[in-house]
Amino acid sequence: MMDRDIASKHVDVTVDAPVATDPAACAADIGQTSAQSRKTPAPSEATQSDSPRATRYTTSRTFRTALWLHRWTGLIAAPFFLILCITGTILIFHHEIDEALGQDAHVEAPAPGTPERPLAEIVTAAQATAPDRRPLGMVFDADHPERVMVALVPANERGFDAAQFVTMDVFRGTPVASVDPRWTPTGLVLRLHANWFLDLPGELIGGVIAVLVVVCLVSGIVVYGPFIKGLALGEVRRKRGRRLQQRDLHNLFGTIALGWTLLVGATGIALALGNIALKVWQGTELQRLAAAYAREAPIASGHASLDAARAAAEAARPGWRTTFILFPGSDFSTVRHYTILLVGPVGLQKRLFEIALVDAVDARVDEITQLPWYLVVTQMSQPLHFGDYGGLPLKLFWAGCAWLALFITANGAWLWWARRPRKRSRAA
Amino acid sequence: MTWAQHPIIFAMAITAATFVGLATMLADAAAWKVAGFVLAAGPVGVGLARYLAYRRRG
Numbered sequence: 001m002m003d004r005d006i007a008s009k010h011v012d013v014t015v016d017a018p019v020a021t022d023p024a025a026c027a028a029d030i031g032q033t034s035a036q037s038r039k040t041p042a043p044s045e046a047t048q049s050d051s052p053r054a055t056r057y058t059t060s061r062t063f064r065t066a067l068w069l070h071r072w073t074g075l076i077a078a079p080f081f082l083i084l085c086i087t088g089t090i091l092i093f094h095h096e097i098d099e100a101l102g103q104d105a106h107v108e109a110p111a112p113g114t115p116e117r118p119l120a121e122i123v124t125a126a127q128a129t130a131p132d133r134r135p136l137g138m139v140f141d142a143d144h145p146e147r148v149m150v151a152l153v154p155a156n157e158r159g160f161d162a163a164q165f166v167t168m169d170v171f172r173g174t175p176v177a178s179v180d181p182r183w184t185p186t187g188l189v190l191r192l193h194a195n196w197f198l199d200l201p202g203e204l205i206g207g208v209i210a211v212l213v214v215v216c217l218v219s220g221i222v223v224y225g226p227f228i229k230g231l232a233l234g235e236v237r238r239k240r241g242r243r244l245q246q247r248d249l250h251n252l253f254g255t256i257a258l259g260w261t262l263l264v265g266a267t268g269i270a271l272a273l274g275n276i277a278l279k280v281w282q283g284t285e286l287q288r289l290a291a292a293y294a295r296e297a298p299i300a301s302g303h304a305s306l307d308a309a310r311a312a313a314e315a316a317r318p319g320w321r322t323t324f325i326l327f328p329g330s331d332f333s334t335v336r337h338y339t340i341l342l343v344g345p346v347g348l349q350k351r352l353f354e355i356a357l358v359d360a361v362d363a364r365v366d367e368i369t370q371l372p373w374y375l376v377v378t379q380m381s382q383p384l385h386f387g388d389y390g391g392l393p394l395k396l397f398w399a400g401c402a403w404l405a406l407f408i409t410a411n412g413a414w415l416w417w418a419r420r421p422r423k424r425s426r427a428a
Numbered sequence: 429m430t431w432a433q434h435p436i437i438f439a440m441a442i443t444a445a446t447f448v449g450l451a452t453m454l455a456d457a458a459a460w461k462v463a464g465f466v467l468a469a470g471p472v473g474v475g476l477a478r479y480l481a482y483r484r485r486g
Contacts, residue, residue, distance in 0.1 A: 221439045225436055233431045235482050258446075259450075
């Protein structure tokens with residue numbers, strides 16, 4: 001009974017017309033429609049040999065399971081994935097949009113030879129903008145060395161959830177007018193895309209959607225074969241009904257965009273788990289470092305200068321530069337150390353941090369560690385998800401593939417929906 | 429055409445080309461960026477071009 005039910009559903013998805021009533025007939029239909037439109041050499045032999053093979057394949061348990069998975073994972077993920085494709089397209093061009101909307105902080109070029117202000121002075125000036133908060137970190141931007149962001153948090157906070165970021169002019173030591181990146185139009189779109197405005201639960205929901213998308217794609221690889229038998233690449237049967245035309249388009253665009261969609265789906269899963277990976281690092285590696293230096297007293301008085309700590313970290317890894325300084329007492333540092341994230345000068349090193357633990361009292365580099373594998377996966381997933389490492393051509397490629405994915409999702413849902421009236425009329 | 433005779437192998441080959449192309453583009457050198465882009469965007473470009481050609485032919 002169940003098999004019969006699956007078979008009848010299968011028929012609705014696989015053939016356009018005439019409607020067959022069992023998988024074998026369905027397979028024969030596939031062979032027939034293929035033969036009618038075949039333009040490749042030796043159609044007759046291929047058709048004769050395809051039909052029994054197609055019958056065996058389309059009635060197999062593997063095929064029916066894949067079909068079921070493809071349909072239902074696709075339908076469940078579709079509304080969310082549509083939103084992700086649209087927001088993703090906007091985010092590909094977020095730099096350009098921010099610049100056009102004037103949301104990017106702008107710093108006047110300094111006179112030639114102007115030295116950078118000491119970091120401590122910059123932090124003090126930033127703190128003066130919110131005296132009830134304390135500085136917990138500094139972010140350096142390789143694309144904009146003329147500015148730095150200082151994270152200010154409420155006095156008892158150790159994390160960055162409630163952080164307020166103040167952009168500072170590195171050469172003048174003064175605050176720069178800027179909008180909180182979380183509240184710019186692209187910042188809001190990013191939050192919708194990354195966590196549905198729900199923080200960690202939203203990230204996990206995004207991860208589940210990404211898993212559904214990947215399952216849908218993999219099952220699609222198993223399912224689509226019989227429907228393209230006899231078709232040349234790029235060929236779409238346009239004169240044999242709208243449904244068949246849309247199905248051919250679904251298979252064609254789905255196949256050519258498969259690699260990109262799989263990659264973005266898989267990296268989406270990794271990014272959705274990024275915060276959890278960070279918490280694992282905090283709970284294991286950082287705990288180990290904290291325990292190793294637990295005998296050393298917390299800072300009582302006398303700090304090494306921030307500049308000295310930064311210089312010590314960069315001297316320990318020549319060629320590498322500071323991208324993030326986390327102050328002692330944060331969720332990501334010990335009570336005695338600055339945690340300084342360094343990025344390398346070339347290739348993949350630019351994407352992967354090394355972590356320097358610098359004593360805040362005497363600017364001694366106590367340890368340099370590499371990222372654990374799970375954070376390497378998270379880090380490497382970022383460029384492969386956002387497509388921001390190949391200039392405008394790659395951005396356009398990313399946007400094009402996102403729109404192909406959008407089309408495939410929408411027309412896949414339509415293919416499922418469009419069979420229903422016919423099913424009802426058949427029942428009547 | 430290969431994709432109709434070996435659909436799964438064809439899909440896997442396209443996926444592999446896209447993966448390798450996009451990974452190659454992570455390198456700094458311009459030559460790798462161009463080669464990676466051609467490899468990644470090639471299948472999409474060829475597929476769309478052939479679709480448009482068939483469409484034009486009617």
